[in-house]
Amino acid sequence: MHFVDSKGILTGSKGHYGMNIYRGCSHGCIYCDSRSKCYQFTHPFEDIEVKQNAPELLETALMSKRKKCMIGTGSMSDPYMHCEEKFRLTRRCLEIILKHGFGATLITKSDRVLQDIDLLDAINRKTKCVVQMTLTTFDDDLCRIVEPNVCNTKRRIEVLEEMKKRGIPTVVWLTPVLPYINDTEENISRILDACIRAGVRGIICFGMGLTLREGDREYYYAALDRYFPGLKQRYIREYGNSYMLPSPNEKELMTLFRNTCREHGIMYKPDECFSYLDEFPVKEKQLSMFDMQI
Numbered sequence: 479m480h481f482v483d484s485k486g487i488l489t490g491s492k493g494h495y496g497m498n499i500y501r502g503c504s505h506g507c508i509y510c511d512s513r514s515k516c517y518q519f520t521h522p523f524e525d526i527e528v529k530q531n532a533p534e535l536l537e538t539a540l541m542s543k544r545k546k547c548m549i550g551t552g553s554m555s556d557p558y559m560h561c562e563e564k565f566r567l568t569r570r571c572l573e574i575i576l577k578h579g580f581g582a583t584l585i586t587k588s589d590r591v592l593q594d595i596d597l598l599d600a601i602n603r604k605t606k607c608v609v610q611m612t613l614t615t616f617d618d619d620l621c622r623i624v625e626p627n628v629c630n631t632k633r634r635i636e637v638l639e640e641m642k643k644r645g646i647p648t649v650v651w652l653t654p655v656l657p658y659i660n661d662t663e664e665n666i667s668r669i670l671d672a673c674i675r676a677g678v679r680g681i682i683c684f685g686m687g688l689t690l691r692e693g694d695r696e697y698y699y700a701a702l703d704r705y706f707p708g709l710k711q712r713y714i715r716e717y718g719n720s721y722m723l724p725s726p727n728e729k730e731l732m733t734l735f736r737n738t739c740r741e742h743g744i745m746y747k748p749d750e751c752f753s754y755l756d757e758f759p760v761k762e763k764q765l766s767m768f769d770m771q772i
Contacts, residue, residue: 479526479561487535493547494756497536499567500555501527505587506627508701509654512554515693526561533570540578547758548606549575552585560627562590572597581606583755585651589629589637599644606759608679609641612651615660616668623705624660631669638676649680649751652735654688657716658709661686661725663734670738680745680754686731687724695719 479502488495502523503512513523521527529535540549551557557568568584572594575582582601584591591598591609601607611634615621621630641648650673655661666686673681690698702710717723725731739746745754 479528480521481528481530483531484529484535486539487529487532488539488549493545493758494550495547496550496553497532497571498554499529499532499551499557499571500559500561501529503555504559504561504627505556505625507587507625508705509624509656509688509694509698511689511691511694513694513697514691516691517554517693526555526559528561528565528567530565530567532567533574536571536574540574540580546578546580546605548581548583548756550583550585550755552610556586556588556628557584558586558588558590569594569597572601576601576604579605581758583608583610585610585612587612587625587628587634589633592637592640595640595644595646598641598646602644602646606647606757608647608649608755609637610649610651610682610755611638612653613669613672614652614654614656616665616672617660620660623701624656631672635672635676638673638678642677648676648678649682649745649755650678652681652683655686655725655731656688657723657725658712659706661727661731663727663731666731666734667738670735673744674738674742678744680751681735681739682748682751683732683735683746684748685722685724686728686735687722689721690723691721 487497490496502525503510504524504526551568562568572582576597598607598609613631613634615624616631618630618632638648652669699710702713713723736746745751
């Protein structure tokens with residue numbers, strides 16, 4: 479890993495801001511879109527870039543903002559990679575978010591998020607905090623191949639259940655679904671059942687399949703050669719160099735997904751989920767003694 483002093487930390491506008499405290503990732507997921515060349519990494523993906531001045535930048539940025547809003551992290555790099563255990567930059571940023579009265583939402587695959595559950599709870603009690611968890615593969619053995627350097631899906635479900643106990647809302651990313659690997663009714667059903675038990679508010683799914691671009695396509699195909707001999711050739715025959723690679727079971731699996739979510743009152747339309755994530759709660763103004771007398 480290497481360290482940098484970044485010039486800025488927040489991106490976005492219109493009441494929602496995002497930040498990436500780290501750049502690159504150590505989870506080793508075989509399908510990771512962040513490896514794509516379009517993101518213009520100037521260093522190897524596993525050589526984690528640590529924005530060591532992220533807390534100071536965030537402090538300055540939030541002090542200058544008059545309107546409170548949600549602050550998100552994890553869209554490009556998981557905020558709870560292995561290096562967070564040592565540097566705790568994510569925790570320091572959460573402390574600053576709490577201090578200034580903003581909301582927080584984060585995306586992770588790691589149970590290290592539990593080490594900050596006290597802060598997440600405090601933010602949620604004061605404003606709003608949403609923990610987003612990616613779930614793709616219920617089978618433990620397959621999960622170790624697809625997402626080798628992070629806790630398995632069953633452990634992530636335990637994290638969701640712990641959040642539920644604290645009243646911290648959760649959203650699940652059911653993506654990607656890999657054609658001929660985890661695109662089965664059994665896999666999707668077991669993940670959905672777990673989401674129901676954990677009381678998730680929403681599930682984000684853009685379709686049953688995955689996307690591949692230059693950079694992550696080569697990494698993914700190398701993994702197919704290593705773990706699923708012959709599957710790369712099948713992908714090339716069926717998809718060529720397409721960006722979108724839908725599962726041949728997409729229609730049936732999406733019907734299962736939508737029907738299950740409707741039945742259990744879980745948000746499933748992406749726009750609805752994102753609106754919920756972006757919405758900053760407006761606390762009712764407390765009545766003054768004068769108002770009460772009137």
